[in-house]
Amino acid sequence: MVAELISVGTEILLGNIVNTNAAYLAEKCALLGLSLYHQSVVGDNEARMEDTIRRALERSDVVILTGGLGPTKDDLTKEVTAKVFKKALCEDAHTKERIMEFFQKIHNGEKITENNWKQALIPEGAIIVENQNGTAPGLIVIGDEGSGYEGKRAILIPGPPNECIPMFETQIAPYLSDLQPEGIYSSMVKVCAIGESRAETMVADLMDAQTNPTLAPYAKTGEVHFRVTAKAKDEESAKCLMAPMLEELKKRFGDHIYTTKEEVTLEEAVIQMLEERKMTVTTAESCTGGLLCGRLVNVPGASSVLNEAHITYSNEAKERILHVSHEILKQYGAVSEETARAMAEGACRLSGADASIAVTGIAGPEGGTPEKPVGLVYIGCMVKGRTKVEKFRFTGNRQKNREYAVARALILLRECLLAADR
Amino acid sequence: MVAELISVGTEILLGNIVNTNAAYLAEKCALLGLSLYHQSVVGDNEARMEDTIRRALERSDVVILTGGLGPTKDDLTKEVTAKVFKKALCEDAHTKERIMEFFQKIHNGEKITENNWKQALIPEGAIIVENQNGTAPGLIVIGDEGSGYEGKRAILIPGPPNECIPMFETQIAPYLSDLQPEGIYSSMVKVCAIGESRAETMVADLMDAQTNPTLAPYAKTGEVHFRVTAKAKDEESAKCLMAPMLEELKKRFGDHIYTTKEEVTLEEAVIQMLEERKMTVTTAESCTGGLLCGRLVNVPGASSVLNEAHITYSNEAKERILHVSHEILKQYGAVSEETARAMAEGACRLSGADASIAVTGIAGPEGGTPEKPVGLVYIGCMVKGRTKVEKFRFTGNRQKNREYAVARALILLRECLLAADR
Known part of the structure; x- marks a missing residue:
């Protein structure tokens, strides 16, 4: 039709x-x-x-x-x-x-x-x-x-x-x-931390071979959503048709799949992981200026895992509030692996939270240098006493770079929570 | 054409x-x-x-x-x-x-x-x-x-x-x-703190009478933008055609006009007002969870007026970080005029900023009561030692209510800055 x-x-x-x-x-x-x-x-x-x-x-x-x-x-x-x-x-x-x-x-x-x-x-x-x-x-x-x-x-x-x-x-x-003569049924597999083209390459054979069910990728910031769609006379038959494809996607993407539910967002998945682990989280933001915490608070009931968060935009605030040492800021600068680490650690200490994410970077359009160009962002994540820092080089404008940083921060937190389980 | x-x-x-x-x-x-x-x-x-x-x-x-x-x-x-x-x-x-x-x-x-x-x-x-x-x-x-x-x-x-x-x-x-045979030139007048229908009513006669220049309103969250457009042989003639209409809009909307520049956003206008007054600002957010500060940090160079900000989601965080008294929280609740006032005052004290905005409310979908329904938001603003609190009742979903609250917070800050000039 x-x-x-x-x-x-x-x-x-x-x-x-x-x-x-x-x-x-x-x-x-x-x-x-x-x-x-x-x-x-x-x-x-x-x-x-x-x-x-x-x-x-x-x-x-x-x-x-x-x-x-x-x-x-x-x-x-x-x-x-x-x-x-x-x-x-x-x-x-x-x-x-x-x-x-x-x-x-x-x-x-x-x-x-x-x-x-x-x-x-x-x-x-x-x-x-x-x-x-x-x-x-x-x-x-x-x-x-x-x-x-x-x-x-x-x-x-x-x-x-x-x-x-x-x-x-x-x-x-x-x-x-x-x-419609036949019903249309679909399932969603949401994948994070894999780029669109790599994700599509990983399933190119499945996409070439598709008839019923079909497989369609949708690129989102830091995520790829795969929709598996089957035509069938009823839901039961559709499920049977989709099952092998869903199994295959799970095998190929493993831990990169954060949900198989249509309505669940990345921030919701992360909040749920924290709830299941009875852990609290806090954020320490510089260039994102509150957008990361704002995204976590998108989730109704975020209050069960988040009590407080801090935006430390100036160096002085990073020192006074998060106790990032003056030496680190002087030697490595505010946008550095060391500062991201110290921010994440300071945020946990300050708030008593079990986990923290810290973001520091140069969103642009000004403030870049040859060594530290616009788009350079360090994200630190502390979970149960262990801290991991990742370095990114985004290539968007100010708003896009901050959006990417927020998505990447959620993804890093998710990875650190999974790593802590092992 | x-x-x-x-x-x-x-x-x-x-x-x-x-x-x-x-x-x-x-x-x-x-x-x-x-x-x-x-x-x-x-x-x-x-x-x-x-x-x-x-x-x-x-x-x-x-x-x-x-x-x-x-x-x-x-x-x-x-x-x-x-x-x-x-x-x-x-x-x-x-x-x-x-x-x-x-x-x-x-x-x-x-x-x-x-x-x-x-x-x-x-x-x-x-x-x-x-x-x-x-x-x-x-x-x-x-x-x-x-x-x-x-x-x-x-x-x-x-x-x-x-x-x-x-x-x-x-x-x-x-x-x-x-x-095009004739050039098209336009000017923008951006108005805040007046609802769309009221703003349109205020200029209904101008809109009815319009030929050249024309007047078109665009509704935005908490704002209305008026575009004045003239057809003329050159920019000079267009300016002459538009001048009386622009004058009339200025007369009717007065202080509600925050800019007449196409590219200037409300957050930029507010940041610029702070810069001109050599004042710093901080935020204390509950239900908006960082979105307000995140919007201020949209503006490149926000660091000249913003050093730090705090998200106090739990009552305990409001008490410990912002020193909102236990009595106020117990007697009036976290979503109250008194708490919004205490948050704004605490934020200035904590950060040493000249101005602060505090937001506390019930974004939904859960947490509403007959006395304090979903959408109830109090916004407190302190400028140079004086605090004003406004009460709002928004009717959107969780995200919309938080967006409205952010827009309203910026508008209140702007009003308080203007009031402090008088």
């Missing part, structure tokens, strides 16, 4: 916002086994929108439209879709009631403005998809005989991501999945 | 990456005064790409294609464009030399693989746009008489953002600007 996406809205067309909905929907549709060949963006203009929708319906079975379902005159997606499918718009009583309820909940006391009722108009025969997070419902319109698009489907979803994503996840995805 | 964007690549089509290039290019093209009505995404498939390019050339004067210019067999953008314009591909000696040079610089010693030479093939008569950050050059192809696209332009740009953006900025944008 071929699907395509149309994003409606001047904000996307003019670059005011990044089209994150399209990336989300495309990934999910691919995962459902739909074939995707086109995406388009069109503004709030009737003629151009009609042309775009017609063209999409000619070449695809399912056209997913996001945006343009709001209450204003500019919102035309529903009207144009109804016109294309030769369907009248009629008011839906249940939707009208829901709009009223939702409006009361959000704007308590305020009088509902007339234009909101426009959102209760539905193309005749359309399937109404309830919106838990806004007033405009989603709609599924199916082409009648004689419309020129018999059996073709247009799926209309509100544009705001906090309405679009939950609606797709909970209602549209199951609907699309039911349309 | 009508322009449209075509993004080529399976990664975008399948949602593996977000199409940030399209947002960047669309914003820049709009700013150059080009009219934008369509964007499309197409994969590495010859027939579909050809169809997409032909259709775009039929309805637009300039078609900007990104991606598909690399060395592999899958990279087809140049080949298909040449076919559409009925132009042969010929090897360009200068480009070949540049590819060799670039390859040597990056992969020193490694033998250049044969497929790289494909990147030296150029549609006859094309303008070559040098790529400072990669091997594939950009190309501008103009339709000949008899091609069916006479005078129409296809502009081919490599897909990686670190190649695409600098190439567009330095070479493509000036080229497009020269094609």
Whole structure:
């Protein structure tokens, strides 16, 4: 089944916002086994929108439209879709009631403005998809005989991501999945500390040989995610199909695999390792300036393993707070293996934590020298009294170098925790 | 002049990456005064790409294609464009030399693989746009008489953002600007601490009346950016056209304007205010866990005003490090006005900084109570011995609540710095 996406809205067309909905929907549709060949963006203009929708319906079975379902005159997606499918718009009583309820909940006391009722108009025969997070419902319109698009489907979803994503996840995805003759099932294997090209080389034979299941790599900062996808009549059969591939990946990547769960992030995996070991962690950051600790605190419940952390940006702060010796700073400089080591050790001493990660480097754009260029970063990690320091030379801009450093710091902590188990 | 964007690549089509290039290019093209009505995404498939390019050339004067210019067999953008314009591909000696040079610089010693030479093939008569950050050059192809696209332009740009953006900025944008009969000039007014809808209401009359210059608002977290754009024959005339609008915005938003420079961020503006006042700052973070300090350290040269900062996640750390009294924590709790105040004061004392910002709150998803719901955040700010605390109730998820808190903390610091001047 071929699907395509149309994003409606001047904000996307003019670059005011990044089209994150399209990336989300495309990934999910691919995962459902739909074939995707086109995406388009069109503004709030009737003629151009009609042309775009017609063209999409000619070449695809399912056209997913996001945006343009709001209450204003500019919102035309529903009207144009109804016109294309030769369907009248009629008011839906249940939707009208829901709009009223939702409006009361959000704007308590305020009088509902007339234009909101426009959102209760539905193309005749359309399937109404309830919106838990806004007033405009989603709609599924199916082409009648004689419309020129018999059996073709247009799926209309509100544009705001906090309405679009939950609606797709909970209602549209199951609907699309039911349309597919075979189910699509997938597993994720997330690998860290191996570069993208090396990771792909390590599985080149598996990728060449793939039919069912398929194997697709996704490069992330410091990580590669492998998605294994199988088509099968039910989950049990899919699992059987995927098992040998998953086994093979585990054999090849071993300890580099930090999770096989879709939703688990690297920071979550690290926090969980600390929890399992009943260990606490702290950080001592210079060039990352708090981003490393900030990423650990992304994880709900990080407080069970993290009590405190310190940002020591100046040399004086490194000396006074972490007790990095004046001699080390003078002899080797703030960006050195010795300083990273002393920061990690000082952080554990200061906080009483079982583990620590320290980052010191030159993020740029200024501050580089021939001996210590921009992008040079030392990361120190102490776990149960043993300290390891790694040296990196990143080649991005200031923000990228700091992002890489954070990812590498999490990876080093993970490695040191595993090493301490042995 | 009508322009449209075509993004080529399976990664975008399948949602593996977000199409940030399209947002960047669309914003820049709009700013150059080009009219934008369509964007499309197409994969590495010859027939579909050809169809997409032909259709775009039929309805637009300039078609900007990104991606598909690399060395592999899958990279087809140049080949298909040449076919559409009925132009042969010929090897360009200068480009070949540049590819060799670039390859040597990056992969020193490694033998250049044969497929790289494909990147030296150029549609006859094309303008070559040098790529400072990669091997594939950009190309501008103009339709000949008899091609069916006479005078129409296809502009081919490599897909990686670190190649695409600098190439567009330095070479493509000036080229497009020269094609326009009138120049487009714009100024930016960045406003903070006023919500989007209130800010828009405050300028509704200006927006209704706009012709030349135009006024466009862009909502950001905690900020609204207003772009004032004028069409004029030269910069001088544009400035005259924009001046009354800029004056009016300054009158209406006053101190809420933190910059009128395109490139200045809120954190940069705050760092600059501290520099001007020869003051230092520190942070004491709980729920934001380092993100606030991390954002300050985004600014190159933040070290001139920031020496150290502390993340006190546990109550014990708040007591021991910041000397928040046990009584305050017991009586009011960690998420309270009193604790935020004590954290801010403790942070100044501890570090000797002239100013401090403290954040304590419940980011979620767990930990909320009816009295202290998820999203409740207190931000304390001390400047020159005076402390102000503000209470917020954010309604996002964990990450969003922390982002809002960081933005609000910067805004409060800015307000307190301004208040201290009076």
